Amino acid sequence: xxxxxxxxxxxxxxxxxxxxxxxxxxxxxxxxxxxxxxxxxxxxxxxxxxxxxxxxxxxxxxxxxxxxxxxxxxxxxxxxxxxxxxxxxxxxxxxxxxxxxxxxxxxxxxxxxxxxxxxxxxxxxxxxxxxxxxxxxxxxxxxxxxxxxxxxxxxxxxxxxxxxxxxxxxxxxxxxxxxxxxxxxxxxxxxxxxxxxxxxxxxxxxxxxxxxxxxxxxxxxxxxxxxxxxxxxxxxxxxxxxxxxxxxxxxxxxxxxxxxxxxxxxxxxxxxxxxxxxxxxxxxxxxxxxxxxxxxxxxxxxxxxxxxxxxxxxxxxxxxxxxxxxxxxx
Amino acid sequence: xxxxxxxxxxxxxxxxxxxxxxxxxxxxxxxxxxxxxxxxxxxxxxxxxxxxxxxxxxxxxxxxxxxxxxxxxxxxxxxxxxxxxxxxxxxxxxxxxxxxxxxxxxxxxxxxxxxxxxxxxxxxxxxxxxxxxxxxxxxxxxxxxxxxxxxxxxxxxxxxxxxxxxxxxxxxxxxxxxxxxxxxxxxxxxxxxxxxxxxxxxxxxxxxxxxxxxxxxxxxxxxxxxxxxxxxxxxxxxxxxxxxxxxxxxxxxxxxxxxxxxxxxxxxxxxxxxxxxxxxxxxxxxxxxxxxx
Numbered sequence: 164x165x166x167x168x169x170x171x172x173x174x175x176x177x178x179x180x181x182x183x184x185x186x187x188x189x190x191x192x193x194x195x196x197x198x199x200x201x202x203x204x205x206x207x208x209x210x211x212x213x214x215x216x217x218x219x220x221x222x223x224x225x226x227x228x229x230x231x232x233x234x235x236x237x238x239x240x241x242x243x244x245x246x247x248x249x250x251x252x253x254x255x256x257x258x259x260x261x262x263x264x265x266x267x268x269x270x271x272x273x274x275x276x277x278x279x280x281x282x283x284x285x286x287x288x289x290x291x292x293x294x295x296x297x298x299x300x301x302x303x304x305x306x307x308x309x310x311x312x313x314x315x316x317x318x319x320x321x322x323x324x325x326x327x328x329x330x331x332x333x334x335x336x337x338x339x340x341x342x343x344x345x346x347x348x349x350x351x352x353x354x355x356x357x358x359x360x361x362x363x364x365x366x367x368x369x370x371x372x373x374x375x376x377x378x379x380x381x382x383x384x385x386x387x388x389x390x391x392x393x394x395x396x397x398x399x400x401x402x403x404x405x406x407x408x409x410x411x412x413x414x415x416x417x418x419x420x421x422x423x424x425x426x427x428x429x430x431x432x433x434x435x436x437x438x439x440x441x442x443x444x445x446x447x448x449x450x451x452x453x454x455x456x457x458x459x460x461x462x463x464x465x466x467x468x469x470x471x472x473x474x475x476x477x478x479x480x481x482x483x484x485x486x487x488x489x490x491x492x493x
Numbered sequence: 494x495x496x497x498x499x500x501x502x503x504x505x506x507x508x509x510x511x512x513x514x515x516x517x518x519x520x521x522x523x524x525x526x527x528x529x530x531x532x533x534x535x536x537x538x539x540x541x542x543x544x545x546x547x548x549x550x551x552x553x554x555x556x557x558x559x560x561x562x563x564x565x566x567x568x569x570x571x572x573x574x575x576x577x578x579x580x581x582x583x584x585x586x587x588x589x590x591x592x593x594x595x596x597x598x599x600x601x602x603x604x605x606x607x608x609x610x611x612x613x614x615x616x617x618x619x620x621x622x623x624x625x626x627x628x629x630x631x632x633x634x635x636x637x638x639x640x641x642x643x644x645x646x647x648x649x650x651x652x653x654x655x656x657x658x659x660x661x662x663x664x665x666x667x668x669x670x671x672x673x674x675x676x677x678x679x680x681x682x683x684x685x686x687x688x689x690x691x692x693x694x695x696x697x698x699x700x701x702x703x704x705x706x707x708x709x710x711x712x713x714x715x716x717x718x719x720x721x722x723x724x725x726x727x728x729x730x731x732x733x734x735x736x737x738x739x740x741x742x743x744x745x746x747x748x749x750x751x752x753x754x755x756x757x758x759x760x761x762x763x764x765x766x767x768x769x770x771x772x773x774x775x776x777x778x779x780x781x782x783x784x785x786x
Contacts, residue, residue: 271776274776276592280593281533281776282777285769285776289766292769413597445611447608449608449611452604453602453608454605456597457581460601
């Protein structure tokens with residue numbers, strides 16, 4: 164990576180962090196826009212986690228939303244019934260849900276490509292059915308409403324601008340952690356596994372172990388996002404954690420640009436607001452997202468940001484080549 | 494055995510055979526396309542429901558007879574799969590790991606189609622029933638079975654038989670199976686592989702369409718059947734062995750009977766749980782399935 168592009172990346176990162184953290188205060192007047200912003204920030208966090216798995220390790224876990232659902236239902240149970248604080252319940256259930264995610268995913272990790280994805284789809288479907296048919300903790304299809312927002316010091320509730328601000332911190336931290344993992348030894352091993360897992364194995368990388376680590380981190384992202392979702396929206400139901408949600412988060416990563424830091428953020432910023440701006444027309448969202456999935460698969464395999472990076476690299480290559488040619492001529 | 498036991502037994506057998514034939518047809522459609530093109534069609538459930546819904550529109554709204562509607566749906570199914578092949582499916586024929594790309598592509602298609610259905614049919618009705626293909630009732634001892642379901646059952650098994658005959662006895666079917674087994678060798682022997690891809694996609698999708706119409710003729714249905722069918726067809730394909738039509742037939746019948754038996758004691762969802770469990774176990778133990786060559 165050239166010095167110029169890494170300088171640009173740090174500028175992008177700083178700009179994103181400042182904008183995300185300032186946005187809640189800029190939009191403070193309109194609760195509707197603030198809500199769209201909050202949902203977008205949760206999706207930025209989710210897309211960051213999905214990117215670590217799909218973009219850097221090369222696994223497409225369609226049970227992502229299901230793991231988020233487990234954490235979300237558990238958090239709501241602990242805070243409402245057992246009286247725990249949101250800030251204690253969230254880390255506890257997130258680690259728990261991530262462990263469950265690893266346990267469920269462990270056998271599937273032997274499988275590759277399509278078979279892994281199909282297996283994760285099966286697990287997701289089982290989880291969705293479980294949310295519906297074990298209503299003791301989930302209240303079945305009706306869902307749980309009137310979930311209190313996260314508690315805060317002095318017995319107050321975190322709400323309004325400050326809850327948006329908390330989401331912004333979570334999203335920025337989430338993206339920052341991915342950006343910190345990628346150049347580290349761990350991240351480089353993830354990339355080695357994505358590029359060629361047989362070669363990685365023969366180089367002494369314990370592929371299964373690193374896939375488990377990746378899976379744990381991804382599930383953690385899903386779980387933390389799920390807890391914030393419950394605290395922010397105040398209502399959860401099996402539909403909030405079904406396979407389409409996993410697919411939508413995947414689309415944000417793939418549309419923005421898998422395997423880049425900025426791509427998935429861009430994807431979430433562009434795609435997450437669509438359903439809220441469409442209001443009651445949820446079916447239109449399905450049509451738009453479905454069409455975008457097909458566009459990404461057929462025409463944009465690297466995503467918008469990925470294709471832009473590729474085009475720029477090609478352009479720069481062409482200019483240096485013609486420069487060399489000109490040098491030779493003179 | 495008391496009369497009541499006999500009745501329950503007979504009804505379980507007839508439901509099992511009927512569901513089994515439909516499951517086997519749809520799974521055969523999915524497995525033919527996967528075996529040949531390497532395309533796991535996640536939108537098979539939406540194709541299935543689309544066929545049923547078109548038949549419902551033709552009979553209920555336009556007042557066509559069930560037989561005419563069935564023929565029209567088959568023709569529409571062929572046309573739709575030709576259009577899809579030309580616009581989408583063809584573009585990935587030469588991609589190396591195309592099964593995952595196709596899987597995601599058809600998930601996208603699923604999302605589009607379910608969006609369209611909830612904008613249209615979901616607003617018009619929540620339960621869909623077709624007029625029967627045949628009138629009257631046939632008595633098997635004390636057990637009455639409507640001629641309509643009997644007719645659907647016979648058509649289903651005739652179609653499965655025709656499919657087997659086609660794959661084993663005709664040159665086209667043999668070429669198709671040759672592509673299943675070894676693309677390169679088939680190409681060297683003069684089989685037009687890309688032509689076979691197209692043919693098998695159209696054949697498989699049309700079989701799924703027929704399965705949808707038969708299901709709609711035998712049972713009233715709602716839109717949720719799409720996702721259940723998609724999962725069930727995948728489970729049958731994985732357990733039976735991807736690409737094995739015999740596996741689809743045998744496991745399809747087993748699953749049909751499972752559903753019929755489980756529905757006596759518990760909700761059909763319990764049956765779905767058991768398919769998912771069977772698929773998961775098979776994926777983990779032997780991803781090539783029971784009937785793989």
